[in-house]
Amino acid sequence: MILPESATQIVITSAVVFVLSAAGAVLAYRPVKEIIRRQEHLYATILQKKLLLNISPRMVTILTLVGMGLLALIGMQVADSGMGALLGAAVGMVIPTVALHALRKRHLHRLEKQLVGGIHTLTSGVRAGLNLVQSLGLLARDGPTPLKHEVAHLLREYEYGVPLEEAMENSALRIGSSDYRLLFAALQTHRHRGGDLGETLERIGNSIREIQRLENRVKTLTAEGRATSRWLGAMPIVVIGIYYFMIDPAGLEAMFADGLGKLLIMLVLLLNVLGFVWIRKIMSVDI
Template identity: 30%
Template structure:
């Protein structure tokens, strides 16, 4: 019994450490950003990273990276890591994911003695790095969209002052905060490497995946082909985007109550479980005995998770 408890405690500590690794290491890093900005590929994706420079996994980085390259798994993850501005390589991403899955598998099995529970825990752990990656990309995309109206007006002012578009982009790089400055700096880098302005802007749209940015780039491309007053076109687009951002903000305010209601409904079962456990410890402990009783809390957790996802989808308004 003591051995099992010790092993379980060690696994818990290991899983907590891995979770901390995901949230601390998978953070945007200025040094990594500079490395990504300094290179590019013809497809506009992130360059193939040097796996030997990884901070996680040590000597495992190279073989894991080679294996992922053979399986064709590195390119997609490298592109997503570049979109999210994550300071890790694809091999490090897979090492973190494998470590989380192994830790969750062992933890679930040691605590319940049911292998299926361990597998379910490993499946949940598998989704954590991907969710973190998606969240970081979404946040970066949102920040870029909020900066876009001011960015466009800066381009308009530069064009009206008599500067060319490329020079106006250089002004954006020097004056705008991240992530706008980083993305437009990469556009300048690609132009210096021989890409056309059209290609460099298309690559930026692929990285950011913003409809508003796509609208701006389309206007620039059309003006480049047929002519016209680009500053007036961009000013109109800036006002349109600013209005869209304002309406989105109003929608966020109008759905605040529903969002927090969802959070409260998700948190309520856990709060009640803690209160009941304090008042009458034996009442809750029966559900956590090895064997079939463990399926009761597992089923409850699955239904809570599904309900939370459903509520999030119901209050999400896309336009």
């Protein structure tokens, strides 16, 4: 049976498309697999090592991939182009990471707020006749969340045979706070040199309280600048939205359709991001 010429062309075209798609899938398999592996490792680091949460990184990765697919479909429907799909997939990949970093930042803020009270509990335990490990156990039992979980994790490492100094170093690295590094460094120094542990803890608590007071003062003084940076960061998007929906949609669409117009818009957005980062950097003051 001889196929018509048009049918033959369709068959050949379909075969070529299939072969190219299969080749693209084979070539993209390893890079995509590596990206997924790195993303899963990032989730594991934040969830299990930083936040001490018993959440499967694999499940979060799967949900991220599902979200990327859904947002890619939405982007393709809205923009009616492959660029919209790519943008949607990129947004779907970024959102979970941003959310986890925000959760991590909130967790760290709570830990730092609870530190002075935790040191007061340690001081009370030491002055009641307990040693350092027993005082840490008291804090792990009666302290506030999430501080009690961090101390309990430290003590579990110690009970599994890790030296207390090393367990404190691991805890300082996991928490990532200069205040906790100061506390653990002072405790390690005391274990090597001796002295009145209760007085040492009281001095550390007073020092950290003063540091936090100065940090809060600086945050208050720089609040206006940080608010300005957020307004400046959002302003181009707001202006473009107002111009498109209320003033001249056709003119903006023509700008997006022109190569030079796209370049100018990308340049404006890039300069806006650089300005936002610069202002935030100026407003960030380490005490």
